[in-house]
Amino acid sequence: MEYIVLIISAVLIKNILLAEYLGNCPFLGTSKRMDTAVGMGLSVIFVMTIATAVTYWVQYKVLNPLGLGYLQTIAFILVIAALVQFVEMFLRKFAPPLYQALGIFLPLITTNCAVLGTAILCIRREQTFPEAIVFAIASASGFTLALILLAGIRERLEISDVPKALRGTAIGLIMAGLMSLAFFGFVGVDGSLKALLHN
């Protein structure tokens, strides 16, 4: 049951994009069209889950026993970069259709701070392994949800009369702000849910 609270919290309340401020570059970069948004979202779900699992293992089985906790940043970014390369090669060889769909987004994910951010957050919050995996999937789903919603809005904006100065990224940011305000309404739901489950 606690996982349900964790999922709701990660998708709606502490949405990685709209409340935790992670992964905004791809958020604005790939939200102009619906199909790129879907592709990016799916790639992030895929990579973030694997990356969190692998970095979790690296932290607890390699860095901590060796007393190298301070190398977390450097180790994680290398693991993620290598992992993305590996996933890309694997998909190209064994799942060409999937590679065709996600291929162009994969290199962009290395510098997506949502992936590194989620991996570090799991460690900082001292989550257990299953919690970390559920959290990663839920965060990535929250990312995809926000990305697809914004893409829907921006496709409509294409044909609206936006003031010249605001066209492009500026209006995208303002829309993201309004969405963030809407998601703000979920704050506190997790607390009440937890209390409800509890008593």
Place this chain on the structure above:
Amino acid sequence: MKEIVQMIVVLSVICTICGVALSGFRNMTADRIENQVLMNVQGPKVKLVLEGAENDLIADRKNLSVNDEQLLLFIGKKQGKDWAIAYETVGQGFGGDLKVMVGYDIEQNNLTGVQIISHKETPGIGSRVTENQFTKRFKGLHIDIEIDPNQCPGDIDAISGATYSSKGVCEALRKSIALYPEIRKQALAN
């Protein structure tokens, strides 16, 4: 082939140099970081727990080993004499570990104060155990008091709606009191 070898060599040389440089830098800053963490995370709480101590609590800390576990002991002095000790124990709250710092007057054997160092309780509900309203109730309790594992000592009621969190604090307190005779002995010995 030559190209691949060159690639691997360059990359590993860069990694090695960076690694060595970082571990050197880490060694230089390690002491200061430990101090800063103590000052900023535990420091303010320790000061509250040992209110009235006249010495620099962080500088006078000691490392003890009790039942094969490492423990950080803070010693409060009044007029140059050891007056009280404080250390941390862990209880299970609703959201996870609840770290609790408890201070003891070593002459009178009663509690000088209780503070929550860190917790993962629900904001606004379980987190109320960190408030002074709750923690001040423990002050002055004698260590001989019976603590039922499922209840809080004496007339201390759990905060309504935060039963688990309150029990977590009391669990930590129970563990803390169980360790007290041994730690007091060690603290007085040196």
Place this chain on the structure above:
Amino acid sequence: MGLSKEFTKGLWNELPPFRLVLGLCPVLAVTKSAETGLGMGLAVIFVLTCSNMLVSSLRNVIPRKVRIASFIVIIATFVVVVELTAQAFFYPIYEKLGIFIPLIVVNCIILGRAEAFASRNGVIPSALDGLGIGTGFTLSLTVLGGIREILGNGTIFGAEIMWSSFRPFTFMVEAPGAFLSLGLLLGIMNAFSKSN
């Protein structure tokens, strides 16, 4: 092209994050107050200048195929240096910036400058480029942080400046305020550069 131009271009023509719309996460996350914005900016200046210098001095040694990996290692090293320094000397700021200090490593501006500038130019121009872009970034963060702090909290660098009956717009220091104020500032910048 004079050397001073390498520095000044970062202050207007290529001012991040407004002209180069890159590295937005820290811009949104740490501008709750002018102080955190400034702290983050200084950290970025340090990492950007150092990594630019190192990348540029190694540009003839690093094989093309592993250049991105090498850049990432170099940047990550300086980020860890910043992380440890902040922890040892500026602990309160370190706590406020939290996860965003390690995340400097994936700030696209830094990798972008290493790839687009430092790997093609000498050490001195690269250092100036890093300093310039970094200073522009810091200014933007401090201004944005200042605006959000004044409106959302009624203070600047922690000092009360608004009249006593002023009611702060709390949402300005939360996520929605970050997106809205950055979007509006970007719009204002666009309007200005069009009229020039």
